[in-house]
Amino acid sequence: MKEILSLDHVSFSYEAEDGGTRRAVDDVSFTVNDGEWIAIVGHNGSGKSTLAKLMIGLLFPEEGKVKVFLEELNVDNLWEIRSDIGIVFQNPDNQFVGSTVQDDVAFALENNGIPFEEMVPRVHESLAQVNMEGFLDHEPHHLSGGQKQRVAIAGALAMRPKLLILDEATSMLDPQGRDEVIQVVDELKQTTGLTVISITHDLEEVLLADKVVVMNSGKMMLTGKPEEIFAHGDELESIGLDLPFAARLSRSLRQAGIAIQGEHMTEEELVNELWTSHFSK
Amino acid sequence: MDITLQQVGYSYAKGTPFEKRALYEANASIRSGSYTAIIGHTGSGKSTLLLHLNGLLKPTEGAVRIGDVSITAATKAKELKQIRRNVGIVFQFPEHQLFEETVEKDIMFGPLNFGIPEEEARQRAHELIRLLGLPEDIAQKSPFDLSGGQMRRVAIAGVLAFKPSVLILDEPTAGLDPRGRKEIMELFNKLHKEEGLTTILVTHSMEDAARYADQILVMHEGRSVMSGTPEEVFGDAEQLKSFRLGLPRSVAFQRDVEKLFGKPLGKLTLTEEQLASAIAAALKEGEQ
Ligand SMILES: Nc1ncnc2c1ncn2[C@@H]1O[C@H](COP(=O)(O)OP(=O)(O)OP(=O)(O)O)[C@@H](O)[C@H]1O
Ligand SMILES: Nc1ncnc2c1ncn2[C@@H]1O[C@H](COP(=O)(O)OP(=O)(O)OP(=O)(O)O)[C@@H](O)[C@H]1O
Ligand SMILES: [Mg+2]
Ligand SMILES: [Mg+2]
Numbered sequence: 369m370k371e372i373l374s375l376d377h378v379s380f381s382y383e384a385e386d387g388g389t390r391r392a393v394d395d396v397s398f399t400v401n402d403g404e405w406i407a408i409v410g411h412n413g414s415g416k417s418t419l420a421k422l423m424i425g426l427l428f429p430e431e432g433k434v435k436v437f438l439e440e441l442n443v444d445n446l447w448e449i450r451s452d453i454g455i456v457f458q459n460p461d462n463q464f465v466g467s468t469v470q471d472d473v474a475f476a477l478e479n480n481g482i483p484f485e486e487m488v489p490r491v492h493e494s495l496a497q498v499n500m501e502g503f504l505d506h507e508p509h510h511l512s513g514g515q516k517q518r519v520a521i522a523g524a525l526a527m528r529p530k531l532l533i534l535d536e537a538t539s540m541l542d543p544q545g546r547d548e549v550i551q552v553v554d555e556l557k558q559t560t561g562l563t564v565i566s567i568t569h570d571l572e573e574v575l576l577a578d579k580v581v582v583m584n585s586g587k588m589m590l591t592g593k594p595e596e597i598f599a600h601g602d603e604l605e606s607i608g609l610d611l612p613f614a615a616r617l618s619r620s621l622r623q624a625g626i627a628i629q630g631e632h633m634t635e636e637e638l639v640n641e642l643w644t645s646h647f648s649k
Numbered sequence: 650m651d652i653t654l655q656q657v658g659y660s661y662a663k664g665t666p667f668e669k670r671a672l673y674e675a676n677a678s679i680r681s682g683s684y685t686a687i688i689g690h691t692g693s694g695k696s697t698l699l700l701h702l703n704g705l706l707k708p709t710e711g712a713v714r715i716g717d718v719s720i721t722a723a724t725k726a727k728e729l730k731q732i733r734r735n736v737g738i739v740f741q742f743p744e745h746q747l748f749e750e751t752v753e754k755d756i757m758f759g760p761l762n763f764g765i766p767e768e769e770a771r772q773r774a775h776e777l778i779r780l781l782g783l784p785e786d787i788a789q790k791s792p793f794d795l796s797g798g799q800m801r802r803v804a805i806a807g808v809l810a811f812k813p814s815v816l817i818l819d820e821p822t823a824g825l826d827p828r829g830r831k832e833i834m835e836l837f838n839k840l841h842k843e844e845g846l847t848t849i850l851v852t853h854s855m856e857d858a859a860r861y862a863d864q865i866l867v868m869h870e871g872r873s874v875m876s877g878t879p880e881e882v883f884g885d886a887e888q889l890k891s892f893r894l895g896l897p898r899s900v901a902f903q904r905d906v907e908k909l910f911g912k913p914l915g916k917l918t919l920t921e922e923q924l925a926s927a928i929a930a931a932l933k934e935g936e937q
Contacts, residue, residue, distance in 0.1 A: 384790075411798075411828070412796055412798025412799055413784070413796040506669075507667075512691055512696060513820065542853045543853060569825065609826065609827050609828070610827035617924065620921065621925055621929060624929035626928070635905065639902075646932055646935070
């Protein structure tokens with residue numbers, strides 16, 4: 369498997385007013401391979417957004433190395449490398465540059481020398497992917513919260529990036545809208561081999577990931593497949609996280625004296641288990 | 650304070666080529682001391698509606714009544730001041746309400762503005778920092794040098810600090826970690842129950858709407874299309890679906906299990922706890 373991104377003992381501190389420093393990211397190492405979907409989870413302030421900024425060279429590590437597409441990020445290769453990364457920040461307002469939705473989505477394309485004839489259909493296509501093609505001439509700052517997030521996602525998709533970094537990019541979408549957007553990204557992953565790094569508090573979304581990175585106070589506390597991570601229910605709770613709905617419900621049912629075999633992460637699995645253990649007999 | 654919306658219409662940038670209508674003939678009736686959840690898909694007009702409830706926007710048609718103040722297109726800005734003292738609003742994007750140099754000053758702003766002595770305001774700020782699970786050393790930091798979830802907590806603290814009697818929350822848990830979500834929703838609920846705060850929550854979490862609200866209002870394409878108790882609203886899956894909304898997880902799971910059992914589980918299970926007990930009871934009954 370080809371490596372797309374790696375962090376090697378990366379640490380970072382913001383400067384504090386009182387001159388002191390507390391590490392926002394502390395000795396973090398992990399690798400992301402081509403075509404993988406990685407979920408990063410962790411309590412508020414655990415260093416997730418800081419990691420995202422280190423991955424695109426908005427910040428540089430104080431110690432350790434960040435490699436993207438096998439090259440260590442530096443001021444000389446930054447722009448070249450960034451042209452293959454799509455990123456959606458936590459607050460879409462900080463990201464808008466165009467005065468209309470279509471200009472905004474076109475902006476990065478133009479900057480990367482995409483010819484006009486190609487630019488126009490790409491802008492339309494990516495806005496259609498997030499159901500915002502009806503808003504071409506609207507001002508991005510004058511949209512609803514969820515509409516802003518959709519436009520920001522379209523901007524990242526229009527770049528046809530090799531690596532897509534989403535920092536809580538769907539936090540303000542309605543449940544159906546969130547599923548739709550995630551489906552679009554998942555389809556791109558299947559069809560084009562897109563690599564996805566998604567920072568999220570949505571435990572159901574985490575289940576879609578190939579690998580999960582759990583952050584706690586700047587450190588990477590756990591990493592593994594979703595079902596491996598969610599086997600550590602008590603530990604996750606102790607750092608402010610939780611289990612997906614079906615896993616929580618399985619626990620409550622067991623506490624109520626109902627026999628549940630195995631671990632179930634989705635509603636479908638749990639319904640099947642209720643069927644097998646309690647009905648099919 | 651009772652709040653009513655009568656045939657409220659609103660257009661952004663009215664009278665310009667950019668005019669954009671966001672509300673049509675919206676109606677709502679919110680009793681003093683109640684807990685109302687407003688749900689609806691992206692762009693359905695929820696935030697626009699909320700901004701009418703503390704006079705940040707004036708309806709372009711119809712009227713909003715807050716306590717004994719009536720707001721129409723003709724209402725003067727001066728008359729809206731009193732409303733702001735009583736109605737606290739937590740915006741959808743916390744960045745939109747943070748502006749001071751430090752977190753402490755930001756949380757103290759409301760209380761000082763409404764005439765609370767400085768020492769008391771400071772004490773309240775520190776209490777709220779603790780109550781909202783923020784690290785103590787955050788008080789002297791700039792609110793803009795915080796993580797997304799920390800900003801959200803400071804924005805909420807800033808509103809609770811001046812003790813409004815109506816609390817308006819626009820997706821207050823977006824960006825919070827799972828524990829923060831739970832704790833802060835419980836905190837709002839406690840204030841609602843113990844201090845009688847009228848609470849109006851816009852949320853995409855059907856689970857929170859089902860668990861906490863006593864009344865749910867559904868918005869669809871700028872109109873208020875449905876309202877009722879959680880049982881009524883979430884009991885009508887068909888209609889919700891036509892507004893592109895789904896059921897809370899506990900209710901959706903209840904429906905799946907009912908199909909499996911071939912009979913109803915009883916009342917709508919609006920929370921995970923209710924769902925677990927209903928399933929357990931049904932299974933135990935089946936074994937006997
Ligand atoms: N610009 C900044 N200046 C100083 N400190 C900062 C800055 N941005 C973040 N921090 C601090 O660094 C730590 C990590 O922040 P980060 O934004 O990476 O957290 P996060 O995991 O993304 O949290 P959230 O889930 O709330 O978004 C926090 O303690 C935060 O207060
Ligand atoms: N400042 C503005 N200027 C012009 N149009 C706006 C403005 N703010 C919102 N709108 C439009 O008004 C409609 C309603 O927006 P509103 O923000 O009330 O939706 P919402 O229900 O809160 O959606 P979300 O769940 O995405 O936050 C949308 O179509 C939006 O594009
Ligand atoms: Mg963050
Ligand atoms: Mg909104």
